[in-house]
Amino acid sequence: MSRYRFLDGAGLLFLAVVLSMAVLIPASNLLLPPDSALHVPDYLVPLLGKYLAFAMLALALDLVWGYCGILSLGHGAFFALGGYAMGMYLMRQIGSRGVYGNPILPDFMVFLNWQELPWFWLGFDHFWFATMMAVAVPGLLAFCFGWLAFRSRVTGVYLSIITQAMTFALMLAFFRNDMGFGGNNGLTDFKEILSFSVQAQSTRAALFAATALALAGSYLLCRWVVTSKLGKVVVAIRDAESRTRFLGYRVENYKLTVFTLSAMLAGVAGALYVPQVGIINPSEFTPANSIEAVIWVAVGGRGTLVGAALGAFAVNAGKTWFTGVLPSLWLFALGGLFVATTLLIPKGIVGAASDLLGIRRKSDLPAGPSALASGAPAEPTPAE
């Protein structure tokens, strides 16, 4: 695999930044006195941790969209399912400290007059089980969804629409009280994770560090996949699907593999997100969330991984600032950003920057065609 280096300059820089954040931000927050100029204030730690979880979601999305040409408008669903799995664990950890003091049942179940724990809540009092489910449930959903969609050769904008429908359907389902996931209010009022108080600053710092490490790990995993021969096949599918098929590759199996892996990563990101923000509710399934994730990747530069993560971080930092200053205009700004990116820097920040610096080793960045919905690349058309 001579042409693809496992880690290029941008990748090493990215890992260096993420790993130093993992060490320096918790250290600064916990060890430095609050009046020090280098002290990271308490409120900032979970906020940055949230951005890092979003960056992981962006990596997952870039893997399917940037490299395989599958524009998923429903990746927020996998993120939210991972979040719910973690939320269920955190609910079980509340124990008898809830408002109703029921040692087994979460408050919302007591409120609904439920007598016993539904079967699908069993096991979630164990951290390892919840973690496993945060990966397995999104993975299984993606597998079933992808198996049906890719086998039927649903591609392009049609696939995007059904991914959107999937997350919308899940949102409606999770809004219902009798689904058993807390309905409209979702899961919140968490107390402890692994016996550490979720409100404690040290726990928040540890969660931040864990998220940064998970982001670095996901980056390495994605990079390994896209630089493997499978990664080349996947890019081949993105650029000339029927050529790949006539070479003897079962395109649907490749799409399914990448889509499922991506959903699992999104699930992990969601599981790391929930303890830091302290709540998970059905609004995480809103189609708009998934679309926002697509914008992060587009802004950062799809098909670059580093760009996706950077885009997630930058757009969310912008969102935090903007919604503080001009809250009513944020959605216009986001839409404007998307339009501007599409028109002015179709390769995103990272793509444009590396073009500008001229450091782009041609084969290192398999940058795709600039059209955003390139799920249906130019196919050879039969003459008759």
Next chain:
Amino acid sequence: MTIGGPVTNALLYLNNVSVAFDGFRALNGLSLSIDHAEMRAIIGPNGAGKTTMMDVITGKTRPDAGEALFEATHDLTRLDEAAIAQLGVGRKFQTPTVFDMHTVEDNILLALKTDRRPFPVLFSRRTRQEKERIDALLERVRLTGSRDRLASELSHGQKQWLEIGMLLAQEPKLLLVDEPAAGMTDQETADTADLLREIAKTRSVVVVEHDMVFVRDLGVKVTCLHEGSVLAEGSLDAVSSNERVIEVYLGR
């Protein structure tokens, strides 16, 4: 398939194949048989069914009726594109279709006959034999000097040759080649004819072509299709002097 042994010794055997799209009969009782290591040129006006025939052979289109057998035992009407490609049928598209964002070398690498399942592919590393295969194929399609360039940077003719190189990397028993001379210079056309003739020493090749000079250059048996079935078959001279062929090509 009939019970009691193969019905044919041909490598490819199409019998009475019909395909209709929304009432339009693209193929109408087409029968064709290609022998081992035979090269055949297929000619015919637009709409004669040439591309649909290739679609049927490669599994892209399911025929409404008729038989399509490969090596007398494999029923092509029941297999998908990937399975047929793995059996040993390679297809070159009319417009050169290569992986633009991959290097020339990687284009060949992806086409090499290896395990096609996702997980073995994920863990595979290029072996020395594969490297040697790639070197030999690049030499053969005269792209050794361009091996590190992106396929998108190649000229039209080079892309055509790269695609032929990818076909050869699959080690197919049958190559289906759709208009290989389209958009090529005279020299490139002559070179392509040489290359195809050489390939046909060991493999069967079916060439669909409009360019009569090129077909003459190939010097092989010609099948003329019209309205989805065979109109005439034989040497180019015999076919081109056939009255019905002249009528079809020149209009009545």
